[in-house]
Amino acid sequence: MVEMACRNCRQIFDIPKGIPHICPNCKLPTLTTEWSGLVVIIDVEDSVIAREIGATKPGRYAVRIGR
Ligand SMILES: [Zn+2]
Numbered sequence: 273m274v275e276m277a278c279r280n281c282r283q284i285f286d287i288p289k290g291i292p293h294i295c296p297n298c299k300l301p302t303l304t305t306e307w308s309g310l311v312v313i314i315d316v317e318d319s320v321i322a323r324e325i326g327a328t329k330p331g332r333y334a335v336r337i338g339r
Contacts, residue, residue: 277307277334282325284310284332309335 273286278295279302287293293303311333313322327333 274305276303276305277337278302279304279337282327282333282337283329284334304337304339306338307334307336308338311335 273288275284276287276293277284278298280295280298280300281302283295283297284307285296285303287303293301295302311321311325312331313319313327313333314330316322316327316329319327321327325333325335
């Protein structure tokens with residue numbers, strides 16, 4: 273498994289090696305291993321961080337995403 277973050281929605285996913293790197297949220301090949309900083313969002317409604325990074329559902333999110 274590889275932890276990859278989506279450039280689009282910033283969510284982090286455990287992606288098995290050897291499968292196409294498609295974000296399950298966006299359905300786009302926007303996943304990257306070039307990310308740093310991890311925040312866990314539990315309550316989307318009541319989280320300043322969630323609003324700041326644009327998280328719409330609970331999960332793990334990358335703070336910084338490279339190119
Ligand atoms: Zn995404």
